[in-house]
Amino acid sequence: MTQFTFVDILTNLLWASRWTLLLSLAAFAGGGLLALGLLFAAIGRARWPGRLVRLYVEIFQGTPLLMQLFLAFFGLGLLGIDVSPWLAACAALILWSAAFLVEIWRGCVMAIGRGQWEASAALGMGYAAQMRHVVLPQALRLAVPPTVGFSVQVVKGTALTSIIGFLELTKAGTVLSNASFQPFTVFGLVALIYFALCFPLSVGARRLERKLNVAH
């Protein structure tokens, strides 16, 4: 039987964590893009698109991410569509993070006071000009800290994809722990690596929050 040294375990975990990183980036970027599209539907003046976004958000915020992963992986399989764990993980995480990001961003747009809308309307600006020049630039400033903060949730959310067999950090930890019989060392290291990924993000979010607040 193979003996696992500490260095073996660590290198294997670090090697696997690139998938955690990649999946986080894909989920965050894809979720961000999707959320941006949903945002314009949500804050537009037509009613129906806004209601549909509302429904979407309720569904994805109101069910566990784990169920969403199961549905993406097994559900699509039942329909005869063969999905790899990577694809299912990506799809579920993108849909999930978009549901949270669009709510965060919608809140930031709503936070821009009525006075800003009225002042720009009184100057003769139309809806598009108001959005582009007055509301969105201010909302963007509000949105940066909570958005960076949410990225921490995305990184931790990727851990669940181990259940559908995607070999990222947590899955690698499970495999290594089964093979090495050193669960405490392995999962201790797994936790430390997650922390190393998330800590800079939360520090960054805090710094940005302070910096952007001062600017006003």
Next chain:
Amino acid sequence: MSLIEIAGLRKSFGSTEVLRGIDLSVASGEVVAIIGRSGSGKSTLLRCINGLESPDAGAITVAGEALGTGEARLRALRLKVGMIFQQFNLFPHKTAGQNVMLARQVVRGHPRAEAEALARRMLNRVGLGAKFDAYPAQLSGGQQQRVAIARALAMEPLALLCDEVTSALDPELVGEVLGVVRELAAEGMTLIMVTHEMAFAREVCDRVVFMHEGRVHEVGPPAEIFAEPRTPELRAFVARGH
């Protein structure tokens, strides 16, 4: 011919009727003060004139054109009537100069250099030429309100609506803003101002409109309104030392 013509204007919020049939006409170059207790409908009337509130009934005509409901007509109206708010409502992410330039560029489509030259002229006019690059947060309330006036003037409106423009200011800053308004009046700008500054209304305005419970209760030149109020409501209002 009058510049602004209001006839039979009604507006309700829920079950509360705030404006109960307002008739008022304002001539070009006239300076009109609207006074009255809070809740009498002064601000709502002002906000109807530039379409921030849409009336339930009645007609508003500005420079011969009726206030419509479509966005294009609303925007056309707003180019004729500027508005200054109690809370200034400057764009906090833009400098004083950019605040004044923005609508000129975006709405009128003027090139940057032209808008900037105009913005500098307008800021000079309100005595803030040196604050072109300052952000609103770096300015005092009085200075912010003067930038807001410059911003409205940059659109070259036919009339300016002033909604309690000094009510959010510290007492020592009221004078500088009223000074600018006084100059505008002297230059012949048509002004409709909701105000609590009775001394100012008396000194600067051609006509004072006293509103009470959603109606124009009494109208007249300031000397008459303040010295010989005809109705008990106005008498009570004046006596309370507003």
